[in-house]
Amino acid sequence: MTAASPTPTQRPRLALFDLDHTLLPLDSDYEWGEFTIRLGWCEREAFGRRNQAFFEAYQAGRLDVHDYVRFATEALRQRGRAAAEAAHAQFMQTVIAPAIRPAALALLARHRAQGDTVVLVTATNEFVTRPIARALGVEHLIAVELARDAEGWYSGEILGVPSMREGKVARLQQWLQARGLSLAQTESTFYSDSINDLPLLERVDHPVATNPDERLRAIARERHWPILDLFDETP
Template sequence: MKDKKRLAVFDLDHTLLPLDSDFSWGQFTTRLGWTDPHEFIRRNDVFYEQYKAGTLNIHEYIRFATEAVRRQGPARALAARDQYMEEVIAPAILPQALDLLQRHRSAGEELLIITATNEFVTAPIAERLGVQHLIAVGLERDSQGPEGWITGEIRGVPSFREGKVTRFNDWLTERGLAREAVEVTFYSDSINDLPLMDNADHPVATNPDDRLRNVARTRGWPILELF
């Protein structure tokens, strides 16, 4: 019997990074004066409580999360993202996360990050981590090609909750892989990722929130305190 292809799949925020890249990007753009600090915190707190409760409307959240960059336009937004990568993300990439990625890489496993944060924020983070494959929330653009800019709407199925399973299975299909032909280890901190953890061969609760920690203990899943 042919050996299964081994995949190491990682959530991003609070799993490989000790922060929420969506929220820290919002804080960063607020420091730049792109948003009102009190209004940003108020609105973000509402969305975060919905996220923890499992009631978040991802479409409404993405409109909120991309509002500042949509107003600024591509040139200013991309320049700010480069600055954000150096000032916020680079110091948050810790040796223990890089070591974890390298252990799987050295074992011959293919690496994939799958996140509910949008692709504008996360594409350079995955690149900085040395992970070639990324599934993130896709963003619609107002036209094709380099002149198109973010509209605030989601392109395709959002990689959130059950959508992560859909996007992951689609990713496998695009590569000509059946689910039963791969062996999946999945690391996540969040109860929102329970659908994909249930789908993984080796779920690992990583820096888990209280609800996921309880599930992991009940089911005998490994718990990794990476940070």
């Protein structure tokens, strides 16, 4: 009788998720800006007009993320840590929590049950997204990191490579390298709604166009990628 062949070592499994319009049916960065208007932190007409323009630039794939982060963090930087954190807690309660859908939680739970390492990879900054990641039960967050001033509060600048477009690939590679891995050594799935995430979708083993915009939906159909319309179900 011959011995059975050894089972090949299984690659670690990654389940990567974009956040806005992928796991949430909204843009958390944009909604945070709108929330600060309601708080009276920003002048409605001027801020709202610029916030909408930045949002449209992102959708078109031409956002200057450095300019946007300076704009998006200005109000919280002026208010200070305590006020900003209290406001974010209210934002989570009134805006984010009602937007967390059972279908999104079930998808995350399915990957965790399969033993996958779940990672949120978002172009939204860490101040906005870290509490959202906790609310979703996601331990690992790759977001736009914010530089800090001498007092330890946000300076308005980005620290390192912003996790946007090709930057998502670079930041994921850095995250994996810190764990002694490379993308090629893992079996990876990435869920995203946006054409901006095409660089990472093209690098993973299993791209999933999730609630995709028109351009990404067309590419997914052409390349026979799965399309998941996660929010078609009634919340």
